[in-house]
Structure formats: structure tokens, C-alpha cells
Amino acid sequence: MxxxxxxxxxxxxxxxxxxxxxxxxxxxxxxxxxxxxxxxxxxxxxxxxxxxxxxxxxxxxxxxxxxxxxxxxxxxxxxxxxxxxxxxxxxxxxxxxxxxxxxxxxxxxxxxxxxxxxxxxxxxxxxxxxxxxxxxxxxxxxxxxxxxxxxxxxxxxxxxxxxxxxxxxxxxxxxxxxxxxxxxxxxxxxxxxxxxxxxxxxxxxxxxxxxxxxLGPSRAGELQRRVDRLAVSRAALLDAADAERRRIERDLHDGVQQRLVSLAMRLGLARATLPGLSSEAKELLANVHTEAKDALTELRDLVRGLHPAVLDEEGLDAALSGIAARAPFPVRLRVSAEGRAAPAIEAVAYFVVSESLANIAKHARATQAEIRLERDADRLRVTVIDDGVGGADPTGGTGLAGLANRVSSVDGTLSVSSPAGGGTRITVELPCVL
Known part of the structure; x- marks a missing residue:
């Protein structure tokens, strides 16, 4: 009290x-x-x-x-x-x-x-x-x-x-x-x-x-100012994340990848110049050589998935052509988009196509696929179509949820049409400028 x-x-x-x-x-x-x-x-x-x-x-x-x-x-x-x-x-x-x-x-x-x-x-x-x-x-x-x-x-x-x-x-x-x-x-x-x-x-x-x-901004003006500030900060954050991915790609390409290449070459040279080894040593050396080459292949795939150098140098068309050429099934690429979008937008489009083809190879049992890249005014449209078994569900815990999150981070939209037995169509629309 x-x-x-x-x-x-x-x-x-x-x-x-x-x-x-x-x-x-x-x-x-x-x-x-x-x-x-x-x-x-x-x-x-x-x-x-x-x-x-x-x-x-x-x-x-x-x-x-x-x-x-x-x-x-x-x-x-x-x-x-x-x-x-x-x-x-x-x-x-x-x-x-x-x-x-x-x-x-x-x-x-x-x-x-x-x-x-x-x-x-x-x-x-x-x-x-x-x-x-x-x-x-x-x-x-x-x-x-x-x-x-x-x-x-x-x-x-x-x-x-x-x-x-x-x-x-x-x-x-x-x-x-x-x-x-x-x-x-x-x-x-x-x-x-x-x-x-x-x-x-x-x-x-x-x-x-x-x-x-x-004397200050109105409620609507203050909200608009906050939205503009958030848009600027989000664009800066996306640019920073994209720059970090590029740095990691350069470090892996110029550092670890070169060391693995050197290791694979030395192992191959050892197999060719050391004939007096026992059969067990030769088999072990062959296995190690094979593991080094497999690790090098996986590292190259990882580097391409992060941010391929061709995307910066040649653009989205060339980068998607590389993905289509490496796919384990025939992929048809149609590009009707002129000009280049923002680097972060191109990175998201590349990620969408790369992950979509990886999901098709793992789950769809498709015999072929098609990639369409179109531009309508200030919107970039990416469409991935396959003739697989269908039944893809964005809410089912598959990689489609990750794609949706990545697309929404730049104010894009993702739609999935995947009837059972009728193949899958993934359509992504992205703004060309953040």
C-alpha cells in the first residue's frame, strides 16, 4: 500500500x-x-x-x-x-x-x-x-x-x-x-x-x-513511403544475396574446383606412370580417381546451380540453353523475350528452370520437356512443360514450395497445373525490374 x-x-x-x-x-x-x-x-x-x-x-x-x-x-x-x-x-x-x-x-x-x-x-x-x-x-x-x-x-x-x-x-x-x-x-x-x-x-x-x-505526411502517404522504403531495402537485400551467390560461385570455381581438377589429374597421372603397383593398390587408386572425378562433376553442377557465369556474360537465353543441353531427356527451348531483365530477376528465372528440370528428372518420369521464355511489357514469363505422370502438388512438401517462396521474394507469381497422368505445366511471371 x-x-x-x-x-x-x-x-x-x-x-x-x-x-x-x-x-x-x-x-x-x-x-x-x-x-x-x-x-x-x-x-x-x-x-x-x-x-x-x-x-x-x-x-x-x-x-x-x-x-x-x-x-x-x-x-x-x-x-x-x-x-x-x-x-x-x-x-x-x-x-x-x-x-x-x-x-x-x-x-x-x-x-x-x-x-x-x-x-x-x-x-x-x-x-x-x-x-x-x-x-x-x-x-x-x-x-x-x-x-x-x-x-x-x-x-x-x-x-x-x-x-x-x-x-x-x-x-x-x-x-x-x-x-x-x-x-x-x-x-x-x-x-x-x-x-x-x-x-x-x-x-x-x-x-x-x-x-x-x-505538417507531416498523411496516413496514406506515410504508408506509401514505408512501402517504397521496404521495396528499396528488399531490392538491396536481393542484390546483396545475389552478389553473395556470385562470390561463392567464383570462390568455388577458382579455388576448390581447381584443386579437385589438379587432384584428378595427379591421380590419373599416377595410374599411368606407376605400373609396378599391386592389384589392390591399382584398384584403390582407380576408385579414388573415380571419386575425385565424381566430386568434380557434382561441384560443377553446384556452381552452375548457384549462379552460372554464362548468366552474367551471355544472358538468360544462353544459360537456359546450357541447362537444356545437360538434361537427361530432350528439352525444347523457345525464347521470344528481347532485352535483359534485372540480374536478380534473371537469377530467379534460372533457378526456377533448373529446379523444375531437376524435379522432372526425379519424379515426373517424363520423356521430354519444353521451356518457354516470353516477355510481355514489364513482365517476364517462364513456362516449363513436361509429359510426365503429373500430380505435382505445391503444398505437398516438394520442391515447388521452395520455388514459390523464391518467386514471391521478387513479387512474382507461380501457378502449377498438374493433372494426374496429364503432365505438368509450371508458369512463373516475374517483374523485369525490381
């Missing part, structure tokens, strides 16, 4: 509700610093429009009136597109410096000239900022003035007894003539002092909430 009571007594200190707390003074500085900025924003935004409305009836003719209206309208448009962003940056700086609230900026204009300004006038973000400077800003200024008045009047009334004796006898606050009025006034001072911090905190929170809602 006692710890909870002590915590409740310390809560006002933590919340900045006491007049002598540092947080109360920080809030006061924050709201008072906003008064000149809010006032400048209101004056600069509204004054030209009011001047134009006041000067228009003074025109001597309808033509001059319309001309003045157009001139003042253009001036107001220029003022809005030039001054509003400056005022917004000033408010963001105040929020960042005095309240540690960082509001993301909004790009209002792309390009220069009147078309860019016209597009800026139609921008939702611009009018949200104008609403803050015209509506929320003055309201926050009034709240700040009320808080400042509570601080000033509370301090003055609290120290009133110190100089009340110097007041003339006719004053209603003279302690000799009006002791009750002086006591009442003196009690009002501490009340105002203790009311000032909550009022200041309320004004500060309201101002910050309005700024976050109107």
Missing part, C-alpha cells in the same frame, strides 16, 4: 505538473516560442487574401476588378507555394529543438515552373499545412497566451504580500484596509501557479498532435 501511495505522490513530479519542475518550464518555453511563429504564419497566409478582397470593390470597372482578382490570386498562389513550406520547416525545427518531436518532411513539388506550382496548389499536403498555420496555429497561440497569463498572474499574486504594504490606503489590496481581499488574492496566486503546468502541457500536446497530423 505504502509503495503505491509514494508512487502516486511522485507521479505529478514525473508528469511535470508542479510549477518548479523542469518539464513544466520546457513545455512553457515550447508553447511560448510558438506564438510568434503561429502569428507570422497566420498573417502571411491570410493578409494578402484579405487585402485583395478589400481592394477589389474599389475597382472602377468589371475588367479592372477581374484583372485585380487574377493578380491577387496569382500572388496568393505564389505566396502559398513559397512561404508555406518555409513556415512548415520553421515549425518542424521548433518541434525538433524544443520537444524532440521529429516530423517527416513532405515533398510538395517536383520540378520547376508554373506547372509544378499548379500541381503544388492541388496538393493535399499543402492545404493540410495551410490548415495548420491558419487554424491550429492561432488556437495554439491563444492557448499559449492563456498559459503565459496563468504563469505571470500566478507569480504576481503569489508575491503580492511582499509589496502590498506599499500600496495606498485607498487600494483594495491594502493589507490594513482590506485584509480579506488581500488574503483571497494571495490564495489565488498559488492556485494559478499549480494550474499553469497542466494547462501548458495540454497546449503543448495539442500543438504537437496537430503538427503531426497536418
Amino acid at each position: 505504502f509503495p503505491s501511495l509514494a508512487a502516486s505522490l511522485r507521479a505529478p513530479w514525473a508528469a511535470g505538473a508542479l510549477p518548479w519542475s523542469a518539464k513544466a518550464w520546457r513545455n512553457t518555453v515550447f508553447v511560448v516560442a510558438g506564438i510568434p511563429v503561429h502569428t507570422a504564419g497566420l498573417v502571411v497566409t491570410v493578409a494578402p487574401l484579405e487585402l485583395g478582397l478589400a481592394a477589389t470593390p474599389l475597382s472602377v470597372s468589371l475588367t479592372v476588378m477581374l484583372l485585380m482578382t487574377l493578380v491577387f490570386g496569382a500572388a496568393c498562389a505564389v505566396l502559398l507555394t513559397v512561404v508555406t513550406p518555409l513556415l512548415t520547416r520553421l515549425q518542424r525545427s521548433r518541434l525538433r529543438a524544443l520537444s524532440a518531436v521529429d516530423i517527416a518532411g513532405v515533398e510538395l513539388r517536383s520540378g520547376t515552373g508554373w506547372r509544378a506550382r499548379a500541381g503544388m496548389i492541388r496538393s493535399e499536403s499543402l492545404w493540410r499545412q495551410v490548415a495548420y498555420h491558419v487554424l491550429a496555429g492561432p488556437a495554439a497561440s491563444l492557448g499559449a497566451l492563456a498559459a503565459l497569463a496563468a504563469w505571470a498572474l500566478g507569480c504576481a499574486l503569489t508575491v503580492l504580500p511582499l509589496f502590498a504594504w506599499a500600496l495606498p490606503a485607498s487600494s483594495p489590496l491594502n493589507p490594513g484596509a482590506h485584509p480579506t481581499a488581500l488574503a483571497t488574492t494571495w490564495l489565488l496566486g498559488p492556485v494559478l501557479l499549480f494550474m499553469a503546468p497542466p494547462l501548458t502541457r495540454l497546449v503543448a500536446r495539442t500543438d504537437i498532435a496537430a503538427a503531426q497530423a497536418l
Whole structure:
């Protein structure tokens, strides 16, 4: 019970509700610093429009009136597109410096000239900022003035007894003539002092909430910005993974593979130049030589599966031709795609075809297959068809689930048509650019 009571007594200190707390003074500085900025924003935004409305009836003719209206309208448009962003940056700086609230900026204009300004006038973000400077800003200024008045009047009334004796006898606050009025006034001072911090905190929170809602990007804009940021980070991650696969391929090709080639050559040379070995030694040497060649073959297949060098040098057409030539069954390749896609997209397409042919060789019992590579605008379509037994299920724990995950990592789609006994058709659509 006692710890909870002590915590409740310390809560006002933590919340900045006491007049002598540092947080109360920080809030006061924050709201008072906003008064000149809010006032400048209101004056600069509204004054030209009011001047134009006041000067228009003074025109001597309808033509001059319309001309003045157009001139003042253009001036107001220029003022809005030039001054509003400056005022917004000033408010963001105040929020960042005095309240540690960082509001993301909004790009209002792309390009220069009147078309860019016209597009800026139609921008939702611009009018949200104008609403803050015209509506929320003055309201926050009034709240700040009320808080400042509570601080000033509370301090003055609290120290009133110190100089009340110097007041003339006719004053209603003279302690000799009006002791009750002086006591009442003196009690009002501490009340105002203790009311000032909550009022200041309320004004500060309201101002910050309005700024976050109107000066920053809208909810839709913020979501779009997050989507764009995630797309950029995902593309960077895919590029990094692709670069890592290329590095591993180079290391295996230039390191381990060359050592295995040298080992196989030495073993073959030993078999040819050492005739005096026993039959058991010759058999063991032959087996070791065969194992070395098999390991070299498997390593070459692994290197090709990671990221073949021909994919970078010659493109997807040449890389798929190599896969088709190494398949244990006839494979027909049809390519109608012109140009090259992004490296990560080509790597995914190569992986899809390679894994699909491996699955056909293991499970489909097919006699032939066909690979189609097509490009439709900004989409790359890869189709793998076989005449096997069918029945492939992407949810059955086969390699198709891995293919689907790899394709979805670049916003691609994978569809499988595999009726029992009717062969299998795998269709993958990939964006040409991430």
C-alpha cells in the first residue's frame, strides 16, 4: 500500500505538473516560442487574401476588378507555394529543438515552373499545412497566451504580500484596509501557479498532435513511403544475396574446383606412370580417381546451380540453353523475350528452370520437356512443360514450395497445373525490374 501511495505522490513530479519542475518550464518555453511563429504564419497566409478582397470593390470597372482578382490570386498562389513550406520547416525545427518531436518532411513539388506550382496548389499536403498555420496555429497561440497569463498572474499574486504594504490606503489590496481581499488574492496566486503546468502541457500536446497530423505526411502517404522504403531495402537485400551467390560461385570455381581438377589429374597421372603397383593398390587408386572425378562433376553442377557465369556474360537465353543441353531427356527451348531483365530477376528465372528440370528428372518420369521464355511489357514469363505422370502438388512438401517462396521474394507469381497422368505445366511471371 505504502509503495503505491509514494508512487502516486511522485507521479505529478514525473508528469511535470508542479510549477518548479523542469518539464513544466520546457513545455512553457515550447508553447511560448510558438506564438510568434503561429502569428507570422497566420498573417502571411491570410493578409494578402484579405487585402485583395478589400481592394477589389474599389475597382472602377468589371475588367479592372477581374484583372485585380487574377493578380491577387496569382500572388496568393505564389505566396502559398513559397512561404508555406518555409513556415512548415520553421515549425518542424521548433518541434525538433524544443520537444524532440521529429516530423517527416513532405515533398510538395517536383520540378520547376508554373506547372509544378499548379500541381503544388492541388496538393493535399499543402492545404493540410495551410490548415495548420491558419487554424491550429492561432488556437495554439491563444492557448499559449492563456498559459503565459496563468504563469505571470500566478507569480504576481503569489508575491503580492511582499509589496502590498506599499500600496495606498485607498487600494483594495491594502493589507490594513482590506485584509480579506488581500488574503483571497494571495490564495489565488498559488492556485494559478499549480494550474499553469497542466494547462501548458495540454497546449503543448495539442500543438504537437496537430503538427503531426497536418505538417507531416498523411496516413496514406506515410504508408506509401514505408512501402517504397521496404521495396528499396528488399531490392538491396536481393542484390546483396545475389552478389553473395556470385562470390561463392567464383570462390568455388577458382579455388576448390581447381584443386579437385589438379587432384584428378595427379591421380590419373599416377595410374599411368606407376605400373609396378599391386592389384589392390591399382584398384584403390582407380576408385579414388573415380571419386575425385565424381566430386568434380557434382561441384560443377553446384556452381552452375548457384549462379552460372554464362548468366552474367551471355544472358538468360544462353544459360537456359546450357541447362537444356545437360538434361537427361530432350528439352525444347523457345525464347521470344528481347532485352535483359534485372540480374536478380534473371537469377530467379534460372533457378526456377533448373529446379523444375531437376524435379522432372526425379519424379515426373517424363520423356521430354519444353521451356518457354516470353516477355510481355514489364513482365517476364517462364513456362516449363513436361509429359510426365503429373500430380505435382505445391503444398505437398516438394520442391515447388521452395520455388514459390523464391518467386514471391521478387513479387512474382507461380501457378502449377498438374493433372494426374496429364503432365505438368509450371508458369512463373516475374517483374523485369525490381
